[in-house]
Amino acid sequence: xxxxxxxTLALLTGVFSIVMYFLTFRGYQNxxxxxxISFHATAILVLAASALLLHAILTHQYxxxxxxxxxxxxxxxxxxxxxxxxxxxxxxxxxxxxxAIIGLILLxxxxxxxxxxxxxxxxxxxxxxxxxxxxxPLLKSPFTYIWTTPDFIDLKNINPAYYSLSxxxxxxxxxxxxxxxFIQMNSELHGILAASNISVNDFIIQGxxxxxxxxxxxxxxxxxxxFVGFAMSAVPFSFAxxxxxxxxxxxxxxxxxxxxxxxxxxxxxxxxxxxxxxxxVLGWGGYWGWDPVENxxxxxxxxxxxxxxxxxxxxxxxxxxAGRFVKTNLILSILTFVLVLYSTFLTRSGILGDAxxxxxxxxxxxxxxxxxxFLLLFTLLGIGMVIYRWKYLTDNFTYEENxxxxxxxxxxxxxxxxxxxxIVIVGTSAPIFGxxxxxxxxxxxxxxxxxxxxxxxxxxxxxxxxxxxxKDLWKQxxxxxxxxxxxxxxxxxxxxxxxxxxxxxxxxSAFALFVNAEIMLKILKGRKSFLGAYVAHIxxxxxxxxVVASGGYSDHKQVDxxxxxxxxxxxxxxxxxxxxxxxxxxxxxxxxxxxxxxxxKIAKPVMFIAEFNNSLMREPDILAGFTKDFYVAPVGYSxxxxxxxxxxxxxxxxxxxxxxxxxxxxTFESFEMPKDAMTSMSSGGEFKIGALLKVxxxxxxxxxxxxxxxxxDGRKSESAEFKQKNLRFDIVNMNxxxxxxxxxxxxxxxxxQSQITNVKKEVLTxxxxxxxxxxxxxxxxVLMVIGFMISAYRRSKESLV
Amino acid sequence: xKNKYMFGGFxxxxxxxxxxxxxxxxxxxxxxxxxxxxQSEKTVKATGSWVKERNYEINKEKNLFSFYLKxxxxxxxxxxxxxxxxxxxxxxxxxxxxGKYHDGAFHATDILTKCPSxxxxxxxxxxxx
Numbered sequence: 001x002x003x004x005x006x007x008t009l010a011l012l013t014g015v016f017s018i019v020m021y022f023l024t025f026r027g028y029q030n031x032x033x034x035x036x037i038s039f040h041a042t043a044i045l046v047l048a049a050s051a052l053l054l055h056a057i058l059t060h061q062y063x064x065x066x067x068x069x070x071x072x073x074x075x076x077x078x079x080x081x082x083x084x085x086x087x088x089x090x091x092x093x094x095x096x097x098x099x100a101i102i103g104l105i106l107l108x109x110x111x112x113x114x115x116x117x118x119x120x121x122x123x124x125x126x127x128x129x130x131x132x133x134x135x136x137p138l139l140k141s142p143f144t145y146i147w148t149t150p151d152f153i154d155l156k157n158i159n160p161a162y163y164s165l166s167x168x169x170x171x172x173x174x175x176x177x178x179x180x181x182f183i184q185m186n187s188e189l190h191g192i193l194a195a196s197n198i199s200v201n202d203f204i205i206q207g208x209x210x211x212x213x214x215x216x217x218x219x220x221x222x223x224x225x226x227f228v229g230f231a232m233s234a235v236p237f238s239f240a241x242x243x244x245x246x247x248x249x250x251x252x253x254x255x256x257x258x259x260x261x262x263x264x265x266x267x268x269x270x271x272x273x274x275x276x277x278x279x280x281v282l283g284w285g286g287y288w289g290w291d292p293v294e295n296x297x298x299x300x301x302x303x304x305x306x307x308x309x310x311x312x313x314x315x316x317x318x319x320x321x322a323g324r325f326v327k328t329n330l331i332l333s334i335l336t337f338v339l340v341l342y343s344t345f346l347t348r349s350g351i352l353g354d355a356x357x358x359x360x361x362x363x364x365x366x367x368x369x370x371x372x373x374f375l376l377l378f379t380l381l382g383i384g385m386v387i388y389r390w391k392y393l394t395d396n397f398t399y400e401e402n403x404x405x406x407x408x409x410x411x412x413x414x415x416x417x418x419x420x421x422x423i424v425i426v427g428t429s430a431p432i433f434g435x436x437x438x439x440x441x442x443x444x445x446x447x448x449x450x451x452x453x454x455x456x457x458x459x460x461x462x463x464x465x466x467x468x469x470x471k472d473l474w475k476q477x478x479x480x481x482x483x484x485x486x487x488x489x490x491x492x493x494x495x496x497x498x499x500x501x502x503x504x505x506x507x508x509s510a511f512a513l514f515v516n517a518e519i520m521l522k523i524l525k526g527r528k529s530f531l532g533a534y535v536a537h538i539x540x541x542x543x544x545x546x547v548v549a550s551g552g553y554s555d556h557k558q559v560d561x562x563x564x565x566x567x568x569x570x571x572x573x574x575x576x577x578x579x580x581x582x583x584x585x586x587x588x589x590x591x592x593x594x595x596x597x598x599x600x601k602i603a604k605p606v607m608f609i610a611e612f613n614n615s616l617m618r619e620p621d622i623l624a625g626f627t628k629d630f631y632v633a634p635v636g637y638s639x640x641x642x643x644x645x646x647x648x649x650x651x652x653x654x655x656x657x658x659x660x661x662x663x664x665x666x667t668f669e670s671f672e673m674p675k676d677a678m679t680s681m682s683s684g685g686e687f688k689i690g691a692l693l694k695v696x697x698x699x700x701x702x703x704x705x706x707x708x709x710x711x712x713d714g715r716k717s718e719s720a721e722f723k724q725k726n727l728r729f730d731i732v733n734m735n736x737x738x739x740x741x742x743x744x745x746x747x748x749x750x751x752x753q754s755q756i757t758n759v760k761k762e763v764l765t766x767x768x769x770x771x772x773x774x775x776x777x778x779x780x781x782v783l784m785v786i787g788f789m790i791s792a793y794r795r796s797k798e799s800l801v
Numbered sequence: 802x803k804n805k806y807m808f809g810g811f812x813x814x815x816x817x818x819x820x821x822x823x824x825x826x827x828x829x830x831x832x833x834x835x836x837x838x839x840q841s842e843k844t845v846k847a848t849g850s851w852v853k854e855r856n857y858e859i860n861k862e863k864n865l866f867s868f869y870l871k872x873x874x875x876x877x878x879x880x881x882x883x884x885x886x887x888x889x890x891x892x893x894x895x896x897x898x899x900g901k902y903h904d905g906a907f908h909a910t911d912i913l914t915k916c917p918s919x920x921x922x923x924x925x926x927x928x929x930x
Contacts, residue, residue: 400805419816426820434831436846441827445820558864558885615889635885636861649860659856765861767885 003052003143007136010045013038014129021122025245032118039107039125046100046132050084050093053142057083062207063200065146066090068153072209082220083210085227088348088363089135089142094224096131098231103128106235106259112800113255119242126381127234127337130374140367146200147190155181157206167192212610212617218277222270226297229267230340233300235259236307237337237382240330244385247392249322253314253329258796260311260333264304265788271297272781283605283620283633285556285769287777290442292352295428296343300336302421306414307332313407316465324407326397327386328414334382339425341375352431404468409460413453420449447501450544454508457537458515480518484510495553495772502548509548513541529794536787543780549773550629556769558635561592563762572596572630576764579637582606590764592632594623605634605766628772635765638732639715650732655739664697664725668741671734672705686711688718691731691741697724706731706743721748829899835876839902846899847907851890852877859886870896870907878902882909890914 020035053066057080062068070090071083085094103124110117135141146153152173155163162168171189173182183189185204193203210219239256243249274294275287288294307329314323346352349368386393401408423445427437462468462477488507497503520534559567561576568574573595582589587608594601603621610617620633651659653668660666672690690707706720706729717730726748733742831846832838838847849870851857855877857868867881868890880898890896893914900909 423820426824430824430828431831435828436831437824438827438829441823445823560861615892649858651858652856654856657854657856659858661858 001143003049003056004137004141006045006049006052007132007141007143010042010049011129011132011136013041013045014125014132017042018122018125018129021118021125024118025122035118035121036107039103039121042125042128042132043100043104046096049143050097053090053093054081054084056143057081060205060207061201062157062204063145064142065144065148065151066142068146068157068204068207070208070210072207073205075210075215078217078220079210079215082214082223085223086210086214086219087142089140089144091223091227092131092134092140093142095227095230096128096135098224098228099128099131099234102228102231102235106238110255114251115246116242116251116255119245120238123238123241124234127237127378130377134367134370134374139370140363145190146204147185147187150184150186152182153185153204154208155183157204157208158183159203159205162198162203165196167196209612212612213282216277216281218273218281222273222277225266225273226270229263229270229297230344232259232263232266233304233337233340235263236304236333237378240333241382241385244330244389247389249326249330249393249397250318253311253318253323254795254799256333257308257311257315258792258799260304260308261788261792261795264301264308265785265792267297267301267304268788269781269785271301272778276778279774280622281619283618285554285620285631285633285767285771287774290424290427290439292428292431293347295424296346297340299421299425299428300339300343302417302424303332303339304336306417306421307336309410309414313410317407322397324397324399325411327393328411330386330393331383332414334386338375338379338382339421341378342425345371345375346428402467404463404470404473406460406463406465406468409456409463413456413460416449416452416456420446423449447505451501451505451508454505454512454541454544457512457540458508461515461519461537477515480511480514483514487514495549497552499552502552505544505548509541509544513538513545516541529790529797532787532789532791532794534787535790536784539780539783539785539787541780542776542783546773546776546778546780550771550777554769554771556631556767558765558767561764561766563764569768570630570770572768574766574768576762577602578762579764590634590637592621592764592766594630594632603630603632605632607634607637624775626773626775628770629774631769631771633767633769635767637762637764639762650742650744652740652742655741661745662725664695666743667694667696668692668743669694671736671739671741672707689734689736691734691743693720693729693743695722697722704729708734723748831897833872834874835870835872835878836874838907839878841902844899844901846897847878847880848872848895848897849878850895851893857886857890867906870898879906880909881906882912884912887912887914 017035017038020031020038023031024035055061056064056067057071058077060067060071060073066087066089067083070086071080075083083090085091103121106124107117107121110120133139137143155172167189168183171184171186173184174180175182190200193200236256236259239252239259243252271294272287278284278289279287310325310328310332314325314329317323348363349371350363351368401411424442427441430436458477458480462473462480464472484507487510488503491497491506492503497506516534516537520531520538523530523534555570557569559569559574561567561574563576563578566573566575573593575593575595577591577593579588579590581587587606589604589606592603592605594603601623603623605621606617606619608617609615618634620631622632623630649661651661651666653659653666655668655670658665658667669692672692674687686709688707688709690705693704693706695702695704702722702724704720704722707718708731709716709718717732720729721727722729728746728748730744730746731741732744734740829844829846831848832841833848835847835849838845847870849872852869852871855869857866859866864885865881865883866886867879869877870880871877880900882898887893890912895915897913897915898907898909899911899913900907902908
């Protein structure tokens, strides 16, 4: 209740501050302080609403639909806090929170720089207000109560003390498939509870919980960093519009530069944090899948990075007038934010449907339309203003470039980045038209662009502003060209690189690396704050080399590791030594010893069944090194009686269901447990459980009964033979609780020895991979971030002069 | 002045041309009708849901995973995937497989399983209370 009030008030004060700032811009006298007060009020209300939501989560207030849907009482505090942004409403809240905080800093920043404040805050406030509309009670508020729209709540989440409530029966439902029971929570039930003085908070005592895929450290940092990046993308947009409003295009560049730099840095970092999450936890072995959600945040980053370079040119050429690339910079700054909105639309509207692993459930028509409106409005606002001023812009700001000038090189580099952005956006938007592109599309088109960017990167730093003498150019670049050539040849020979495009890319990255390194060494003796660009570019070069190496030369192999037996994979001796429960027995870590040249390390990939959705979760373990990562992803584990290599197929059957296998139909009728099973089980004695199978072959029905003989910890399988089809049936696994049995079907005449042995063969199947120089990918990112920070620092000092 | 624009225009045309060409080479359309999928000879992305009643099969030796897919008209199609069963297959509400249909089965090179972000069930009212 209070939360909704806070959000609505925030929306109102937000609108008010926009109006007040607008009036100030138009020259009214007393409106500035009103504008500031109302903006601060908006920020405070947003903070209050966020605090309320966090409090509700921490104190498990399940009367809120959002708290019930995404959190539970058994989450550790770090993850519990992260449920704040686990769903749509909360992630918008987080975005709003960061936008509000950045707004306060922006307000202070712009207030110290002439008449900038009203124009910038007017536009920025508009962005904030639109976001607030998204979470207001009429749309998708995180404070919606759980009974406002009927929802089914698992009975196990209800306080058992109320199970016997007679009124409850009419709200009781059950799901025939899972045999679970539910209470339908709606306003009627709420009324009944209220009348009996039962608070919903007391009635519902457990939440649905957080998706296990999100239950790790990265969930706690990747989304917040991403939303800071999103929030910051509204700043250059606001600055560009401020310039257009005043029709003055000089000062905004140096004022906006530190913001563009920091925003791009944060967004880039967020994107790669997501990549590292995918690599380290999700187990498919990669860090970038060209998934629409990944792509849609990459595109604004590419545009932002492009804009940095054209802004720098404008900055450099400003001694007499506004400088070069006036129109370009306005358009790019507007585009960066518009693309963030487009990315939000793509990922939250449900329009991508089946195309993405991240697809959310369809949020409904109202949200969809609102997102479209949000996107359209800001696009029209930005581009509209540019068109409005177009005549003035073209009359006053059109120039020619010399071919051998840094200006042109930087411009071409920005164009290359934009070309990459277009490629990614075309591929990502294809599902809107019912198409999709294979990963080949992105890789093949981006490869030549990456090459061009590397060459331009080095080249632009060798070229001088305005014009370069050809002889000088050759002299300057000699060392780097030579060093790059040597480097490329060495790596190509030692690494076995034979693809021509990759070799060229290696050369181009090395070229960028050497040019920047040479300049960096010179600067180190002088003004260190100028180091930023060079460090960042070295970072990019290192990153690209890492991408080529790990992307082009990884190798993977699936192996069955029998416990205690060594297997050699990629030159390493692997041995599965056993498993142990971890995390309070909820998960299992499987120990794999990896030995090479006498030294042994242990990898511990993890597997467990998640209660959340009853599926097998797998987490890899990585032995990270500078020259390569040894990646171990668990595939499966089985305890069987044969030598660990199953010779046939395994089928999984639920009681009463059938399946077809090679022309015969197999039905799992029931378990067969002897009467004394319970006593044997508890006394530790030996007992046998059978699976009664009916097999229909060639029109005749047969009864097959494989069994498991269990004593204490050991189990051995008693096969059932089906001579008519030359098949043997073994029970591999059974779960009496949910009535399923896993049957292995193999050929009768293949030798399956050790029928009588009591030793169970434990087999861990893993996919082992070698990823050469993937460390460079991460090192490159770190260098880029450091470079960005140094640059942002330098430019923020310059922005005041 | 003219030269600059002609050069730039030329580059843009080349770029767009290459992009469109590669797009047509790598694009895969979505198909939700399994009848059409089974008739098509091209690589497509077939969408549907896993048929629970006809259980899945895992062949560890050949690293194959097969199951039955059905669309909303009830058509069923056998799918063979060359790889391991995806993590959340059993609880998935819909599946997207990329591949081609031939020799009686859909040979998938890629599987995407979608779990609802909220675990949705379709409960039925209890007959007696």
